[in-house]
Amino acid sequence: MTSKLRLLGVADLDAIERIERASYPAPWSRSMFTGELAKPGSLCIGAFDSDAELTGFLVVSRYVDAWHVMNLAVAPENRRVGLATTLMQQLFEQTAEDGNRGYTLEVRVSNAEAIRLYERLGFAAKGVRPGYYTDNREDALIMWKGPAGDEFP
Template identity: 70%
Template sequence: MTVELRRLAMRDLSAVEEIERCSYPTPWSRSMFAGELAKPSSICLGAFDADTGTLVGYLIISRYVDAWHVMNVAVAPDHRRHGIAGALLEHLFELTAGDGRRGYTLEVRVSNAGAIRLYERLGFHARGVRRGYYTDNREDALIMWKDPVQEPAVRDTRA
């Protein structure tokens, strides 16, 4: 499958909700997504099957003073382990490269080994724990951090 990445639009919200509901024990509501889409300080990216236009994953990021905060990332169950979440995050790093003031941060359930592995592969490191962060089961959150991404170096063309 060829995947196309583009900004999410309001018309994508039903498909977002469908993936969200089978990805999280306490899914975001439609209005939470609509709120993020409306904020100029958020970046909301979707991954689409290029042939059918079907949404297969998404990434929601908010800009704070000192960091880009990964608010939500999910991939449709049938499309997991094909590099889609990785591609969404890499695209985010490209879009925000050169913003030397801001690194990247997120919280992830300490039991979510697959997501932690994904973030580590992309350069995030564990920075601490928020005790009892998740309200459904009082699970701890691992706080992860990645330093700002530099602009790609200008290629040195000297012999």
């Protein structure tokens, strides 16, 4: 599938919300996305098909020790063709110069597909945040790739 990547802006909010609502039991609000788009330390990347329709997105925040993956979602009809992988690889490329910062994220312990994706990208589970998700009190698996994660046992 041909896909084009570019930074997201406020004009993409409707399409972002459509994918978000189709992807999560407790979707982010529009204002959460607006906040991320406005933050100087955020990187918000979208994948678009040949009709310029948004097919997936990645939202990442720069923290002191790591790039924190805040949100990653692909439209249900566009899954399993490598879009999430492409978006994450773009992140690694764009931040490659930033050698001292690793990458981290939280994922629901039940989200086997996403955990598999992250493991294939080089992330490893380093801990659990009990009851992290407020909708069902599910635990979050904390995953790391790169420098800071290497310091954990």
